[in-house]
Amino acid sequence: MDKKTKPPTIADVAALAGVSAQTVSNFLTGRFKPRGQNLQRLEAAISELGYRPSAAARALRLKQSGMIAMLLEDGADLSQERMREGWEPLHGMFLYGATNRARELGYYVTPVLTRQGTAEMEAIRLVREGRADALICSTELMPEAQLERLQRIARTEKVPIALLQENRKRDFICGVAAADEDGGDQAAAHLAALGHRRVAIMTVKPSWPGPVRRRAGFEAAAARLGLSVEVWQAEHYTVEAVRQRTAPELLREDRPTAVFAVNDVIAVALIQLAIELRLDVPNDLSVLGFNDLDVAAYVRPALTTLRTPGAAMGARAVEVLVDAISGKPLASTALLPVEFVPRESTGPTSRA
Numbered sequence: 001m002d003k004k005t006k007p008p009t010i011a012d013v014a015a016l017a018g019v020s021a022q023t024v025s026n027f028l029t030g031r032f033k034p035r036g037q038n039l040q041r042l043e044a045a046i047s048e049l050g051y052r053p054s055a056a057a058r059a060l061r062l063k064q065s066g067m068i069a070m071l072l073e074d075g076a077d078l079s080q081e082r083m084r085e086g087w088e089p090l091h092g093m094f095l096y097g098a099t100n101r102a103r104e105l106g107y108y109v110t111p112v113l114t115r116q117g118t119a120e121m122e123a124i125r126l127v128r129e130g131r132a133d134a135l136i137c138s139t140e141l142m143p144e145a146q147l148e149r150l151q152r153i154a155r156t157e158k159v160p161i162a163l164l165q166e167n168r169k170r171d172f173i174c175g176v177a178a179a180d181e182d183g184g185d186q187a188a189a190h191l192a193a194l195g196h197r198r199v200a201i202m203t204v205k206p207s208w209p210g211p212v213r214r215r216a217g218f219e220a221a222a223a224r225l226g227l228s229v230e231v232w233q234a235e236h237y238t239v240e241a242v243r244q245r246t247a248p249e250l251l252r253e254d255r256p257t258a259v260f261a262v263n264d265v266i267a268v269a270l271i272q273l274a275i276e277l278r279l280d281v282p283n284d285l286s287v288l289g290f291n292d293l294d295v296a297a298y299v300r301p302a303l304t305t306l307r308t309p310g311a312a313m314g315a316r317a318v319e320v321l322v323d324a325i326s327g328k329p330l331a332s333t334a335l336l337p338v339e340f341v342p343r344e345s346t347g348p349t350s351r352a
Contacts, residue, residue, distance in 0.1 A: 135162070268295055
């Protein structure tokens, strides 16, 4: 019986490419990319030998799992229909960007769905059981005490943590966020440029970090621009909660001429309700959203919004964590720009 061919090793790749084994290792983990002929020889050697990195070998050598756990907090009640309560629509974008970038850097991302308020305890369990080399958390706005406990976990266990949508600075924790305040500022400036003077912001009781900062940016810019702002706050991030809160406002003769919604789901619910009440969007009411979810381009009228770089945020979180795992200093914050996307749901006001 023929013996099975032994799989190629890093040493085999290094010998064929004429480089050091450390150079091969650094290339495979994304810490360093050779240039010129060295890169060409290295890629050719990997291809010729059919080399595939061994996650198990790396884990034993470095005492690492090769896994990054991604905690996704979901406020939904599992007894109800999925997506009706609390599910953060950006979770999918974050996960897509994180998993793709992690694979490129030789890691895997494991999604962990957590219940509301349980992310801290789940993080402790994952770290102490050695199930992850680093953590990414997409959670509701953490109280300061909870954030401090999470910081202690990162420090004592030497496991770096990236918090998505957060920009509060903490040692051993990196906040990876979109420029939500700037997005709110752009929204207010857009409505002011269209002649709107009485506007509303449609939000939900403070829960997710991004919408909280969007509102702050919008209100600060509105004050600077001389806009009169009403705050419409629903109890939950659900279509029904938004409809209940806004129906009385839309029926008012003196209603605002434009509404800035802190996410696209709220904005779409608002547009549909306005149409049902025989209001013309945008002639009777301009509506502006945030995130640029897929639905934004297909609702009618198409939604003017601000694009959150969700996939890029997930990828960036992985990058800073892999750097930290390899011994580099953990960045305190990473702020990614948002992009204004003009469509058909906003226009010049027809009312004074």
